[in-house]
Amino acid sequence: MRLENKKINTQIINNKYQKVKTKDNTYTLKSLEYNECYHSSEGALKETYYKHVCVMEEMADDFGDEIRILDICFGLGYNTFVSILNRPKNKKLKIYSPELDVELIKSLINFKYPKEFDEIRHIIDSVSKDLYYKDDFVEIEVANEDAREYIKNLEDIHIVYQDAFSPKVNKELWTLEYFRDLKKILNPKGIITTYSVATPVRCALxxxxxxxxxxxxDIIRKGTIASLRELNFPKVDFEEKLKRTKCRVYRDNE
Ligand SMILES: C[S@@+](CC[C@H](N)C(=O)[O-])C[C@H]1O[C@@H](n2cnc3c(N)ncnc32)[C@H](O)[C@@H]1O
Structure with a gap:
């Protein structure tokens, strides 16, 4: 859930963002442009780990020696940085992440991340300055591009962290056409993880x-994991749901 209009401890940054402390004592921002937070109030770190990264860890052995991650979109970089902190043994990570807001990325060098991030301070600084980082185990490419165009040039992605703002304000990253493009670039064993449980999102998938x-x-609100093959995760009986609900999806041209 991204929409959070509760009264929050405020500190306005650059007239664009509001600093927000979440329930696990980690910080996120609220975007004044989108009027949404970058993470749920449950906890920026907690949400990142349980919605996305622990799924990557659990599936890692299916993905070969190099795990190719698409992080939609970079924002404060929690998904990317927590993946690196939890990199499965003997696996390399190649992370691709589009982000329209380059001013935000440049400001991350001063963002108050959890103390767990101290050991990757050099990676945060490199991404914030150069939008790029590479060592023997990790490569990160942040692209200052529209995700819709950027994804068309990717291939063989193992896991997509689908973490845009909500469809209400960021619809272009939740439409049937968008998910069709994601499907084209997924490895056959690839999966999509998202916080969204919205019926039009699940219908499109x-x-x-x-x-x-x-x-x-059960530590956080459950989201959705989408896969083209059977997985060992709790199944959503969507056919049953469709007996009661119309299968409406978000479309590009509506
Ligand atoms: C909810 S935030 C992402 C949070 C991020 N995953 C994190 O861990 O901090 C959504 C981000 O998507 C970016 N964004 C929205 N629409 C975009 C688009 N079409 N292409 C690229 N970036 C986009 C916004 O600027 C914002 O930073």
Whole structure:
């Protein structure tokens, strides 16, 4: 859930963002442009780990020696940085991440990340300055481009962290056409993880032939995991739901 209009401890940054402390004591921002937070109030770190990164860890052995991650979109970089902190043993990570807001990325060098991030301070600084980082185990490419165009040049992605703002304000990253483009660049064993449980989002994935699952952990609100093959995660019985609900999806031209 991205929409959070509760009264929050405010500190306005560059007239564009508001600093927000979440329930796990980690910080996120609220975008004044989108009027949404970058993370749920449950906890920026907690949400990142349980919605996205722990799924990557659990599936890692299916993905070969190099795990190719598409992080939609970079924002404060939690998904990318927490993936690196939890990199599965003997695996390399190649992370691709589009982000329209380059001013935000440049400011991350001064962002108050959790103390767990101290050991990757050099990576944060490099991405913030150069939009790029590479060592023997990790390569990160942040592209200051529209995600819709950027994804068309990718291939063989193992996991997509689908973490845009909500469809209400960021619809172009939740449409049937967008998910069709994501499907084209997924490895056959690839998956999509998202916080969204919205019926039009699940409908689009279902119409495209994805099987729908949810998260194992009860520690945070459950989201959706989409896969083209069977997975060992709790299944969402979407066919049952469709007996009661119309399968409406978000479209590019509406
Ligand atoms: C919810 S935030 C992402 C949070 C991020 N995953 C994190 O861990 O901090 C959504 C981000 O998507 C970016 N964005 C929105 N629409 C975009 C688009 N079409 N292409 C690229 N970036 C986009 C916004 O600027 C914002 O930084």
């Amino acid at each position: 279902y119409k495209l032939g994805f099987k729908l699952y949810t998260h194992k952990s």
